[in-house]
Amino acid sequence: xxxxxxxxxxxxxxxxxxxxxxxxxxxxxxxxxxxxxxxxxxxxxxxxxxxxxxxxxxxxxxxxxxxxxxxxxxxxxxxxxxxxxxxxxxxxxxxxxxxxxxxxxxxxxxxxxxxxxxxxxxxxxxxxxxxxxxxxxxxxxxxxxxxxxxxxxxxxxxxxxxxxxxxxxxxxxxxxxxxxxxxxxxxxxxxxxxxxxxxxxxxxxxxxxxxxxxxxxxxxxxxxxxxxxxxxxxxxxxxxxxxxxxxxxxxxxxxxxxxxxxxxxxxxxxxxxxxxxxxxxxxxxxxxxxxxxxxxxxxxxxxxxxxxxxxxxxxxxxxxxxxxxxxxxxxxxxxxxxxxxxxxxxxxxxxxxxxxxxxxxxxxxxxxxxxxxxxxxxxxxxxxxxxxxxxxxxxxxxxxxxxxxxxxxxxxxxxxxxxxxxxxxxxxxxxxxxxxxxxxx
Amino acid sequence: xxxxxxxxxxxxxxxxxxxxxxxxxxxxxxxxxxxxxxxxxxxxxxxxxxxxxxxxxxxxxxxxxxxxxxxxxxxxxxxxxxxxxxxxxxxxxxxxxxxxxxxxxxxxxxxxxxxxxxxxxxxxxxxxxxxxxxxxxxxxxxxxxxxxxxxxxxxxxxxxxxxxxxxxxxxxxxxxxxxxxxxxxxxxxxxxxxxxxxxxxxxxxxxxxxxxxxxxxxxxxxxxxxxxxxxxxxxxxxxxxxxxxxxxxxxxx
Numbered sequence: 001x002x003x004x005x006x007x008x009x010x011x012x013x014x015x016x017x018x019x020x021x022x023x024x025x026x027x028x029x030x031x032x033x034x035x036x037x038x039x040x041x042x043x044x045x046x047x048x049x050x051x052x053x054x055x056x057x058x059x060x061x062x063x064x065x066x067x068x069x070x071x072x073x074x075x076x077x078x079x080x081x082x083x084x085x086x087x088x089x090x091x092x093x094x095x096x097x098x099x100x101x102x103x104x105x106x107x108x109x110x111x112x113x114x115x116x117x118x119x120x121x122x123x124x125x126x127x128x129x130x131x132x133x134x135x136x137x138x139x140x141x142x143x144x145x146x147x148x149x150x151x152x153x154x155x156x157x158x159x160x161x162x163x164x165x166x167x168x169x170x171x172x173x174x175x176x177x178x179x180x181x182x183x184x185x186x187x188x189x190x191x192x193x194x195x196x197x198x199x200x201x202x203x204x205x206x207x208x209x210x211x212x213x214x215x216x217x218x219x220x221x222x223x224x225x226x227x228x229x230x231x232x233x234x235x236x237x238x239x240x241x242x243x244x245x246x247x248x249x250x251x252x253x254x255x256x257x258x259x260x261x262x263x264x265x266x267x268x269x270x271x272x273x274x275x276x277x278x279x280x281x282x283x284x285x286x287x288x289x290x291x292x293x294x295x296x297x298x299x300x301x302x303x304x305x306x307x308x309x310x311x312x313x314x315x316x317x318x319x320x321x322x323x324x325x326x327x328x329x330x331x332x333x334x335x336x337x338x339x340x341x342x343x344x345x346x347x348x349x350x351x352x353x354x355x356x357x358x359x360x361x362x363x364x365x366x367x368x369x370x371x372x373x374x375x376x377x378x379x380x381x382x383x384x385x386x387x388x389x390x391x392x393x394x395x396x397x398x399x400x401x402x403x404x405x406x407x408x409x410x411x412x413x414x415x416x417x418x419x420x421x422x423x424x425x426x427x428x429x430x431x432x433x434x435x436x437x438x439x440x441x
Numbered sequence: 442x443x444x445x446x447x448x449x450x451x452x453x454x455x456x457x458x459x460x461x462x463x464x465x466x467x468x469x470x471x472x473x474x475x476x477x478x479x480x481x482x483x484x485x486x487x488x489x490x491x492x493x494x495x496x497x498x499x500x501x502x503x504x505x506x507x508x509x510x511x512x513x514x515x516x517x518x519x520x521x522x523x524x525x526x527x528x529x530x531x532x533x534x535x536x537x538x539x540x541x542x543x544x545x546x547x548x549x550x551x552x553x554x555x556x557x558x559x560x561x562x563x564x565x566x567x568x569x570x571x572x573x574x575x576x577x578x579x580x581x582x583x584x585x586x587x588x589x590x591x592x593x594x595x596x597x598x599x600x601x602x603x604x605x606x607x608x609x610x611x612x613x614x615x616x617x618x619x620x621x622x623x624x625x626x627x628x629x630x631x632x633x634x635x636x637x638x639x640x641x642x643x644x645x646x647x648x649x650x651x652x653x654x655x656x657x658x659x660x661x662x663x664x665x666x667x668x669x670x671x672x673x674x675x676x677x678x679x680x681x682x683x684x685x686x687x688x689x690x691x692x693x694x
Binding site: 401 | 493494495496516517518520521522527529532533535536537538543546547550551554586587603607
């Protein structure tokens with residue numbers, strides 16, 4: 001196996017990619033990868049893209065599967081598990097038989113899912129029934145395009161109207177990012193009035209610094225309910241990029257809860273469109289940074305349908321020399337009469353060399369709208385700390401407790417309890433809480 | 442008299458560039474309850490905070506000896522583990538940190554300091570329930586965040602509950618009576634009185650005599666301009682109630 005990283009330019013010029021993918025990659029390169037000059041990418045760690053081997057990792061062999069199996073968490077009750085290793089669906093590690101509506105897309109079928117003949121609007125992320133623009137698009141979609149050009153296959157989930165399902169999708173990265181990249185792709189279509197609990201995990205196996213560029217496209221039909229829990233707990237050397245696109249129909253309810261605590265650097269892009277009437281979205285996110293980690297998230301919500309509603313809460317803690325950033329951009333279109341948008345973005349600076357940036361943005365094109373936002377960056381409260389010390393609690397525990405308290409109002413919403421407990425354990429580890437988490441519960 | 446639990450000598454402290462304690466001396470013996478009274482701004486709360494080790498107070502002179510040890514050398518958490526308890530005038534709310542968790546962690550920190558094993562979970566809950574009954578607190582408080590959404594009176598009861606569970610050697614209660622109605626005052630006083638013991642000392646910082654009808658002090662001190670200007674028995678408190686502070690603080694000028 002070659003250890004010389006294959007660069008994007010070589011992939012675009014070579015014969016390894018099918019022609020439509022090659023031309024997409026050429027278009028991406030012509031437009032350029034995101035840079036710090038791009039408004040919504042200022043806080044991301046983009047040097048992770050330099051000198052990166054983008055060549056898709058090979059289909060996982062026995063060793064990669066063994067590594068992946070070793071990091072899988074305990075099964076989550078009621079949830080069928082689907083495991084994707086280095087971008088490849090792994091039936092050996094997944095639930096058998098495959099749950100209804102789950103399949104893998106590859107080859108021409110996959111290409112057909114994204115190749116569009118005419119470029120669409122700059123901000124039209126692809127969804128399962130709306131192919132990706134092959135032409136010019138916002139730079140915020142560039143990594144999604146990159147995934148489309150390079151993903152070996154995609155996991156497709158198609159839930160019929162009225163169905164009810166619970167799925168856990170575990171993405172594991174096992175390869176050294178200096179050699180090969182993981183390009184996982186997920187396409188989800190939730191039929192009318194269907195309900196889905198989706199748990200998405202990103203985990204690393206082995207101590208190599210992996211590179212991931214994940215792409216998730218979700219389409220939630222009329223009156224459907226989606227509860228999507230996202231856990232990014234990659235290893236300390238991982239580089240992670242992800243794009244999530246959502247299109248939500250009439251009266252559907254989408255609730256997202258995410259914890260991002262892993263990876264050396266992580267950038268999460270979410271492009272959410274409330275297209276239908278009275279579609280509702282809750283976006284709850286926790287990001288924990290420590291050491292020299294960089295964790296950046298950009299969430300753009302487009303309220304297009306009348307009565308579209310969003311509640312967004314972000315809680316970030318930047319400890320050590322880490323950087324934690326959250327940019328929440330709310331757009332309310334002309335047609336979104338009676339829309340509402342509420343943002344509560346809070347970050348805690350817990351290290352003298354740490355950096356935290358929270359940025360609410362509102363872009364409103366209609367009069368009849370209710371919009372509120374709050375954004376704060378603060379330090380640990382000295383009065384609270386003294387109160388805990390005065391009760392004999394040591395400093396390290398007092399600080400860990402206060403950090404815990406800071407994110408707990410978001411984390412406490414995670415369900416089911418078994419998953420919440422897993423998340424709380426992960427948070428306690430990250431917060432270096434020398435505390436008995438069970439006691440906090 | 443045996444060696445006092447607390448011995449303060451000529452203590453001077455500054456906060457925000459202002460001398461707030463100006464040569465304060467006080468001895469509190471085992472088994473005693475002392476009341477420190479005085480007008481607003483006389484330095485009562487500063488004394489409580491200085492003893493508990495709150496940051497931001499600069500000790501410029503004097504000494505504080507607690508059970509033969511230099512108290513001022515200890516960090517706030519070490520003072521607490523060594524048996525000093527401060528009941529706050531305005532207990533802070535800490536949403537997200539569970540009340541019962543704090544109680545247990547505080548108790549275990551003190552036990553560890555004494556070389557004792559961690560408290561048994563069931564025994565602990567039994568003790569806490571019993572003390573809550575005494576303080577007429579609903580058990581639902583246990584699972585809530587520390588002081589989260591508590592009324593003023595509930596916060597004060599919670600302070601006393603913590604004190605009852607931790608069984609300190611020296612309890613400093615900073616205006617525990619403020620903001621309490623008469624029923625709550627009785628409950629809080631009963632809690633404090635159950636803690637009176639030969640090996641323990643209690644210092645009540647208060648503005649009003651009415652608390653002392655329920656918790657009868659052995660000694661009453663009047664604090665003015667950062668020092669104790671008069672000491673006496675409980676009759677002094679009654680006299681203050683009748684005559685106000687001016688006749689003493691004026692005399693001290």
